[in-house]
Amino acid sequence: NAGVMQNPRHLVRRRGQEARLRCSPMKGHSHVYWYRQLPEEGLKFMVYLQKENIIDESGMPKERFSAEFPKEGPSILRIQQVVRGDSAAYFCASSPTQRESEAFFGQGTRLTVV
Amino acid sequence: DQQVKQNSPSLSVQEGRISILNCDYTNSMFDYFLWYKKYPAEGPTFLISISSIKDKNEDGRFTVFLNKSAKHLSLHIVPSQPGDSAVYFCAAILTGGGNKLTFGTGTQLKVEL
DSSP states (O other), rough: OOOOOEOOSSSEEOOOOOOEEOOOOOOOEEEEEEEEEETSSSSSEEEEEEEEEEEEEESSSSSSSSEEOOOOOOOEEEEEOOOOGEEEEEEEEEESOOGGGGGOOOOOOOEEEE | OEEEEESSSEEEEESSSSSEEEEEOOOOOOEEEEEEEEOSSSOEEEEEEEETTOOOEETTTEEEEEEEEEEEEEESSSSSOOOEEEEEEEEEEEETOOOOOEOOOOOOEEEEE
């Protein structure tokens, strides 16, 4: 059973470009969480999705950021018109239930905006 | 507003000795606490957890202690091994309120030979 897969592992974007981060949850997991870790900080919750639904997006910046978890395929975190401050490690976690305490984390995508 | 705090950014311990990592929280509604271990360029890996109805949970070399009145928890690793060198994150969850994890800023543990 493969773990949570995130790709790409590293992503470099110029300011103003779009970044798309993908997360394939573990088999059988229908709950996905996205976290962002800025340098020297802990992980900060961004959004919680269940298949085709956004359950909690209280941690998402109001502009430029969006997330989806379609019926088929991976969850996508999309950042439009990236700025230098978006440079961070983005982690995805998945769980089989709504209990996030049971979630497993992916290896993360390190986004660098130049 | 940092609701979960790890005030020691780093800790150095000799192999074989005890490592004690500390975590404080401000939200008394948190009812479940977890410790994660993170190696560079990898995601956090769950280590051990404790419910607020307990004050101690032990798993092999790892023990977590919870002091609810002080809003403080600690992770004890004994004996410490070089492979334990990693960043350790404390996290708290409000199981009845959204279930999202609130993380501390992490403590870098270095176990020296």
